[in-house]
Amino acid sequence: MGRVTSTDRRAALRAGAGLVAGGAFAAACSPSGTPSGSPSGSSSGSPSGSFSGAAVHHAPAPTSPAPASRAPARPLAAPAPRAFPGQPAQIAHGPRDHARVALTFHGQGEPAVAHALLGEAERHGAQVTVLAVGTWLDAHPDLARRVLDGGHDLGNHTQRHLDVNAMSEAEAGAEITGCAERLRRLTGSIGTWFRPSRATRASPLVETLARRAGYPHVLSYDVDSLDFTSPGAPAVARNVLGGIRNGSVVSLHFGYPDTVAALPAVLDELDRRGLRAVTATELFS
Template sequence: MNRRIHRRSVLGFGLGLGATVLAGCETPPSPAPAPPSAPNSPAVTSTSARTAPSGPSGPATQLVRAESGRPEIALTFHGAGELSITRRVLDVLARHGARVTVLAVGTWVAATPDGVRMVRDGGHEVGNHTWSHGDLAGMTEGPMLTEIEKCRDRLDAVLGTPGTFFRPSQGQYATPAELAEAAKAGYSQVLSYDVDSLDWQDAGADRIRKAVATARAGSVVSMHLGHPGTVAALPGVLADLAGRGLRPVTASQLFA
């Protein structure tokens, strides 16, 4: 069966402007494998990324890793947490000339619209990471679609766009039902990832750097805006990537 490698749990998430943190997105995974190759596993594709259209006719395409051969990777951030931490992350990215993709949680967008605006104004890409970051795969179709649409509509109200991609919450890969509901909400592409930075575990900058060091050209790396450890690790992560000749780009650029 095509089930996710792991399910993630939220360890702390509220709506306050200064004190909210999406403290954790996942349970400890086993050593990071390459994307599965079984018949029902997510496809690795280099399909071009596009802004969410209005009503694809079939399920969304799942993007896991690009195979263009270009020396690029996509750093993707789950968007939630304190505004001050978001600002620090964006400052580090700006100093290194890096562009990233932020998959925003709808309740964070609603409570802290300045955060997602700062992401956009910094030249980064924005996507949809559900309204409340619940266990999406455990929901029936109706609530699942509502989670996607509420975040979509809030992003559109704040930024004038529903975001380029959708990413399900609490899992690395999308289920068939999530791909179907994403398409109903207008997203033709679901952005998964092949590298987990483990920054949600707050285990220190060295561990985060080691986790990201497994990335290779075409990889999509999962990170988080709301963790101070991410800020501490990010300069080293970016230096490591530069030393390996890998350039951080938005997911749209990676899959172009």
């Protein structure tokens, strides 16, 4: 896919800043709404990596209104979860000897933001992984088709995006299977991956329940953008680019204007470094 110039991209996406800034954004993946601590290998707001900054673009959004949410008109043939021999039950990163990375988005928030982020990724020829919240799919079922039609992975981020690790076995099981059932109804599959809500890693109980629900692996990450803390788009770009390397899995979110504004700079820099953004499934294949 040919690269769109920064000038073209800014002209196309400038109108989105006001739309995104006024939206209702997703809850942070931390029980208190503040970071619960970065996993090993993740970066902080001032990473020590060689990346010193990026020309962060204004938050993009579609130049025309996002389509009204409605159920898909036809069933989708979505891929099912698969096991990766030799990989642990909880996977934080892929092989370090291939120049590929996975950008993973927690699916919740305003549909216009999701459309803007997916569109920007596709303009760069990037594919991403979306871990969807069940209530978000209930409200915006058309987004399941949008993700899959774009060639992206679609997975499970629990039904209500609560602290699943703190729940009883019955409650946690219902959170996992509730979202899985919605994914199956919309796409014919329970989704390619499971990630616990409000936690970097699943507890042993949640890991067991996810496997019981049909997910051979829990998808964690080794780079945390901290975009849910709304640190500003330049900080989001630094957090990602300061920690990312071959095989990295990056945690990002739909629903935050900083993420939308930072993504063009992140993708431009990945291109410069020769790092290809692929789905999590491709990363581990």
